[in-house]
Amino acid sequence: MPKVKESNAAKVKAIVNEFKDFTISPTEKLFCQHLATLKHKKGIEARTTRSSALQQAFIHPVQLNNFTSQLVRAFASSDIPLVKVQHLSIRKLFVDLGKTVPSESACRQKVFELSEADNQKLLDKLSEKELFFVMDETDLRGKKFLHTLCGTLDKPDSCFLVKCSVLDRSPNS
Incomplete structure (x- = not known):
């Protein structure tokens, strides 16, 4: 069963549970409880003196879409299970x-996205053309499979x- 993406509210609650210096606003935004401490004031002062805007240390904006797609395609085409990504x-x-x-x-989610994109490309290739279908039966280690192939007459x-x-049994029986 594919994992469901964690909601922002759940992420915020997890941060609040892990870091006791944060509280949640009614709009589910994070607020720091140590606003009046010297450490917090020095942090704000340091931020305003720097020319570039700082980001919180625990949030990393990463552009993984293209790399993840390439990685998933490479693993899938090489018959490498996605669990090996964690090795x-x-x-x-x-x-x-x-x-x-x-x-x-994230790789498994990308599999679904890539397969949908491939299905759309296939539909575009086959749309408004004369088609042929081939049905092929295979028996592998006692399991029976029925493959449906499609192509264009041109x-x-x-x-x-x-x-x-x-299949439970042979399609010819």
């Missing part, structure tokens, strides 16, 4: 290359796997 040697390799490794759940040497179904 220490893989993470070290990408860190050495200067890349932030996305989480396994390019019969190129066809696409539309569906792969697991």
